[in-house]
Amino acid sequence: MTTGLIGAVNNQEVREMGTTNAAAPKYKGKRNRLDRPELLAPAGNLEKLKFAVHYGADAVYIGGQKYGLRSNADNFSFEEMKEGVEFASRYGAKVFVATNIYAHNEDIEGLESYLRSLEEAGIAAIIAADPVIIETAQRVAPKLEVHLSTQQSTMNWQAVKFWKDEGLPRVVLARETSFKEIAEIKSHVDIEIEAFIHGAMCSSYSGRCVLSNHFTDRDSNRGGCCQSCRWKYDLFVDDEPVYEEGQEQFTMGSKDLCMIEYLPELIEVGVDSFKIEGRMKSIHYVATVVNVYRQAINAYFEDPENFRVKQEWIDEMNKAANRPLNTGFFLDTPGAEDHIYGPEEKAAPYDFAAIVLDYDDRTGFATLQQRNHFKPGLEVEFVGPGGTFFRQTITELTDVDGQPLDAARHPMQHVRVRTLKPVKPMDMMRKKIRK
Structure with a gap:
């Protein structure tokens, strides 16, 4: 299994x-x-x-x-x-x-x-x-x-x-x-x-759904689905609620x-x-x-x-x-x-962190476009087409002028990271979410 x-x-x-x-x-x-x-x-x-x-x-x-x-x-x-x-x-x-x-x-x-x-x-x-x-x-x-x-x-x-x-x-x-x-x-x-x-x-x-039409006046079959089946609902039996306060509610x-x-x-x-x-x-x-x-x-x-x-x-x-x-x-x-009736089993805890824009094979630095906050000391994974994959810890992070940064915290910010292996444009960097 x-x-x-x-x-x-x-x-x-x-x-x-x-x-x-x-x-x-x-x-x-x-x-x-x-x-x-x-x-x-x-x-x-x-x-x-x-x-x-x-x-x-x-x-x-x-x-x-x-x-x-x-x-x-x-x-x-x-x-x-x-x-x-x-x-x-x-x-x-x-x-x-x-x-x-x-x-x-x-x-x-x-x-x-x-x-x-x-x-x-x-x-x-x-x-x-x-x-x-x-x-x-x-x-x-x-x-x-x-x-x-x-x-x-x-x-x-x-x-x-x-x-x-x-x-x-x-x-x-x-x-x-x-x-x-x-x-x-x-x-x-x-x-x-x-x-x-x-x-x-x-x-x-x-x-073929009309729940969205009834609940929000948005027509599912004309492009307006509000995904009402993913909403959380209270359930009642003989006017008595099935779920106690604080319990995970029902979805369809x-x-x-x-x-x-x-x-x-x-x-x-x-x-x-x-x-x-x-x-x-x-x-x-x-x-x-x-x-x-x-x-x-x-x-x-x-x-x-x-x-x-x-x-x-x-x-x-x-x-x-x-x-x-x-x-x-x-x-x-x-x-x-x-179906997902109760507490939903959470997906694997990874976030998309950056896209590779360029790689300098002389210095070993990749230029990245930030898509999610990351900083030195964080373990990340690089992934590319065809099975390209490796894991590393970020040791050096700079701006595009080479000035050290304590974090890449701005959306779409261009930064430079030293990578353990060569990477290519459109490779992705992701990070594990800390619980």
């Missing part, structure tokens, strides 16, 4: 369960256009896009100023989209845009112009749920691929075939789809399948998804695109999660027969975990143990 926040049983134990949907049936068909699964990462802003791609994403999905379900993310202007596409193309990566709202009448005005602008910006695909957005994109922006959003709650092969017949090359399955169901879909329909393999799980059916939040231990099953069942949730998450989260899955995917294809999940990957994942982790609906239907 795995320790830490990831509590899933290992692959062998799953194969020995003998239940109808525990083990992942293998898909023997053609993998469409992709010779290996695409690693698809979230990007809430341009900086996150660059880190996701730099740390190994094959594609990123972003939101524009309209028609997306993350109105609280920074989101992208058309100029930022163009810059993101240009950066991604240097790595051979693509950029997708979420246009996945369910549109009301007043949302339709300007849709054609918006979609044409996405096409002109070099966006490779949109992720859409509303048929009018899908049809309009196919008509006015034919260079844009249209991927069916998970908001459509697609879970069976006949529905997938319907969307293929409508001209869509890819379907993002509902989060509630199991391994067994994916195998059946792939055996009936020759289409790209995208599935969420990491990140937050919605307590409602594939995001589910644990987060993590499928790193089932990477071979995901590949063998025929998932074409591994999607990571988290456009609202930090740079540290996005880069860390992408980095781990990139290493794991590469390791699998280098030697599939001898592939093993490394403990260091799980340790890394736990350092970026926001909540306890589980395997969602892939193996079975989640139960009470897969």
Whole structure:
């Protein structure tokens, strides 16, 4: 059994369960256009896009100023989209845009112009749920691929075939789809399948929620979700409170998804695109999660027969975990143990501290951009793409002019730190939180 926040049983134990949907049936068909699964990462802003791609994403999905379900993310202007596409193309990566709202009448005005602008910006695909957005994109922006959003709650092969017949090359399955169901879909329909393999799980059916509408007048299906399932509630039985004063209150939040231990099953069942949730998450989260899955995917294809999940990957994942982790609906239907009802198990205590901007190999000093307070004497970790990792104590800290500092306490401050090993631009430095 795995320790830490990831509590899933290992692959062998799953194969020995003998239940109808525990083990992942293998898909023997053609993998469409992709010779290996695409690693698809979230990007809430341009900086996150660059880190996701730099740390190994094959594609990123972003939101524009309209028609997306993350109105609280920074989101992208058309100029930022163009810059993101240009950066991604240097790595051979693509950029997708979420246009996945369910549109009301007043949302339709300007849709054609918006979609044409996405096409002109070099966006490779949109992720859409509303048929009018899908049809309009196919008509006015034919260079844009249209991927069916998970908001459509697609879970069976006949529905997938319907969307293929409508001209869509890819379907993002509902989060509630199991391994067994994916195998059946792939055996009936020759289409790209995208599935969420990491990140937050919605307590409602594939995001179809109206709690936010009722509680705050913010429409979840038009980008305004207030995450009311994560709020804390009092519970009453016959008008008597269940919790005493001071006790942890009830939430409806589910644990987060993590499928790193089932990477071979995901590949063998025929998932074409591994999607990571988290456009609202930090740079540290996005880069860390992408980095781990990139290493794991590469390791699998280098030697599939001898592939093993490394403990260091799980340790890394736990350092970026926001909540306890589980395997969602892939193996079975989640139960009470897969939700956060009482005091929440805290994620690994690490904070993102700085980004490496430059490194001077003559002096051994790295120039950093501060993202969180740190000072001499603090033990930190440096992390980079492909498994770059080392731990050290900060011994020397100066400003950019070489003057000693007792702490890096100002956000975005540029400082210099002597490192034990060479580092590269866009490597990250993190620190352990003191309890």
